[in-house]
Amino acid sequence: MKIEKISSTPELKKNILHTKLDLKNKTLVTIKRKGKMLDFIFDDGSHLLSHLGMTGTWLVGEKIHSTKHTHLTLQSQNITLAYDDPRRFGHMYYYSESEATEKLDELGLDLADPDFNLEYLTKSLKRYPERALKVTLLDQKMFAGSGNYIANEICARAGIRPTRKCKKIKEEEFQKILKAIQDVLGPALASGGTTFQGGYRDTSGEKGQGVQHLVVFYQKICQLCKKTEVKKIILAQRGTYYCPSCQK
Template sequence: MPELPEVETIRQQLIRPLPLTILTVEMSSVVGSLLKPQNHQFSPVGMTLKNILRKGKLMTMVFDEDHYLLSHFGMSGGWRLSPNKILEKHTHLQFKCETKNRETLYLAFVDPRRFGHLFFFNKENAEKKWNELGVDISTPEFTYEYLKSVLKRFPEKQLKPFLLDQKYFAGVGNYIASEICARAGIRPTRRNKLIRDAEIHKIITATKIVIDGTLKTNGTTFSGGYADASGEKGLGVQHLVVFYQETCQLCHKTPVTKIILAQRGTYYCPSCQK
């Protein structure tokens, strides 16, 4: 499932040729189930895609004339960019675009499992959607003080499932949450009230290591999942220390324990994490 590093990888690839003028739009017969609001007239032909922003796992394409296309990748969604028409199965939306130098490019939203969402909004609604998300964990606002204050507000919650809450930690997904706990040396089941101040610093540092590591390898692809804008897999698996691992890659000796916590597969090292 695409998490912050995967969405950011795609964003960085898509912004390179901007601005792009939209020449034609093609939609699949099922795009209606992805596109919100469903009764909205979606017609970006002639508009220019000027910028692409990201907060957490939400990507926002900024067009001229106060139009915004927001995308949430769901389980298996993503954008592709190519000089050739994208013929991949499960392509639901495809823009034929033109660069400033009059080169043709194709930009498409692909989503095999169709849990993704597209929102075509004006500025006001785009901001509303954006503001539903809390602090993005890759930004300077994700500080010791911020983390300490939110942990204090929810003392009884367990750390790992709590980290998945997008209202406080935008961009965290299941593999990142397990990896942050591992690198911070904290069991995923630990209650927030039992996390010491020194460990809060460790969570901040661990988050940076996890995000930076996987961004360098263009995201993380698990079996059959995410591909970047050129259709390539991300090689972030090499940075994982507990998630999907048999042996902990921090101590290199203890077998990783897998539990189900709040319905999600959760991995930790019983030696490295207390």
């Protein structure tokens, strides 16, 4: 699509966009995704990187009904792309090819990447031995696309407390964590609960459509053992949920 019209809110430049935007008459060639970063690639080699934050969503359609939260609208003759972000936690950068490559290389593998395997997982978790498991699972430099509810759910399904230090994870538990990641992502990806299409909701307590699969996050009773009350703590400033019976 060739960008013919661009409109934005003052908030875009104040809070979201960190570089100068120059897209007029450029043609969008493709959109790629790495974790929560979308990469819009244009015909002159420039990139618009869009990190969705917690509430960012891109809408695509012939015509888009914009709201006060629609911070950027890109229009071509027959298609419109609009960035909607009620809480403005998203970030955007307009970069040259080399700047974009550098920025994207800082991000780790996407949890859903086919190359995300046991070896990568083990190596990443061993990198900071003193850190709590859940804190590392939230580190986008290793686990791109992870988020608070995903990290809580991974710990639960792996049977490990979120606070357990990485150096205390036993060899046989790495496989359990990998399996847990696949279990958590499977239904979430299928129902759009964590992806670009579905946006990502958690701190506000709004629940994505993947909610029926949650076992501890925002649950009163653990949905694995169906009897123990879920404990909530704050770990590295994030709401953290675990089952004292199922997680050791």
